[in-house]
Amino acid sequence: MGNQMTEMLKGTLEGIVLAVLAVRPAYGYEITARLREQGFADLAEGTVYALLVRIEQRGFVDVEKMPSEKGPPRKVYSLNQRGADQLEEFWSSWSFLAERIEQLHDHEGKE
Amino acid sequence: MGNQMTEMLKGTLEGIVLAVLAVRPAYGYEITARLREQGFADLAEGTVYALLVRIEQRGFVDVEKMPSEKGPPRKVYSLNQRGADQLEEFWSSWSFLAERIEQLHDHEGKE
DNA sequence: ACTGGTAGTCAGCAACACAGAGTAGAGGAG
DNA sequence: CTCCTCTACTCTGTGTTGCTGACTACCAGT
Numbered sequence: 001m002g003n004q005m006t007e008m009l010k011g012t013l014e015g016i017v018l019a020v021l022a023v024r025p026a027y028g029y030e031i032t033a034r035l036r037e038q039g040f041a042d043l044a045e046g047t048v049y050a051l052l053v054r055i056e057q058r059g060f061v062d063v064e065k066m067p068s069e070k071g072p073p074r075k076v077y078s079l080n081q082r083g084a085d086q087l088e089e090f091w092s093s094w095s096f097l098a099e100r101i102e103q104l105h106d107h108e109g110k111e
Numbered sequence: 112m113g114n115q116m117t118e119m120l121k122g123t124l125e126g127i128v129l130a131v132l133a134v135r136p137a138y139g140y141e142i143t144a145r146l147r148e149q150g151f152a153d154l155a156e157g158t159v160y161a162l163l164v165r166i167e168q169r170g171f172v173d174v175e176k177m178p179s180e181k182g183p184p185r186k187v188y189s190l191n192q193r194g195a196d197q198l199e200e201f202w203s204s205w206s207f208l209a210e211r212i213e214q215l216h217d218h219e220g221k222e
Numbered sequence: 223a224c225t226g227g228t229a230g231t232c233a234g235c236a237a238c239a240c241a242g243a244g245t246a247g248a249g250g251a252g
Numbered sequence: 253c254t255c256c257t258c259t260a261c262t263c264t265g266t267g268t269t270g271c272t273g274a275c276t277a278c279c280a281g282t
Contacts, residue, residue, distance in 0.1 A: 003268085006268085007268070007269070010268085010269075010270095027260080027261095028260070028261065029259065029260050029261075030260095045260090045261090046261095046262085046263085049260090049261060049262070049263095050262090050263090053262090068259070068260070070258075070259055070260090071258075071259035071260050071261095072259070072260045072261065073260080073261090074259095074260070074261090075260085075261075
């Protein structure tokens, strides 16, 4: 991943994962794989796991251990109310930022 | 500023400042003031100055010292070719990220 | 002489994504 | 049976980044 994207993910990756969990519960390996398919090709596995630990400690998700057919047990994360609230805040911050930046993009070249 | 926004600015603030400089050259105090007016109310002054030092060391901007009528001399930064290239890269990364995230936003609630 | 606005610098901190190595379970190839 | 691969998670250390708070310095008005 370019440094550019790496730095940009700081602060947004958490929102991305919360949004993924809002659709349906998931476990770490699955989330990493899905995000990689969807274009975040070089996303580091360790990054996602660390993030999951973080949002668990903050109480944004509930965790349940589920046996896997093909390996060690999975830790399935599901978004709870606090997580939903946090996700709302994320969308609001994101919208604000995206608006300003698009404005700058349009502004460019004129003047 | 909420932590949310603070973390989100990591990686994007550089692009924002480059975009500001693409419109016209500016000095630190001016950039901070303008960004604050445009909604980044709690943006720390020190942050902008540090960022300017960084992009100068990377060769994205040229610097010229100009006397001020109302205080110490200003350091006026102007975007050069390398900076313009970097800004292009920023826009490309930003577009990519914004696309994925909007997709997640739309996807929410369905399924 | 003092305050307030202008303009920039610096040291220390916390949060985050990444790199890289390690631990484990299950299945298939040789 | 052993080795390898895929699955699944953990952990330590590192570099980049934005913030905090304090400091220097120049100028104008009270």
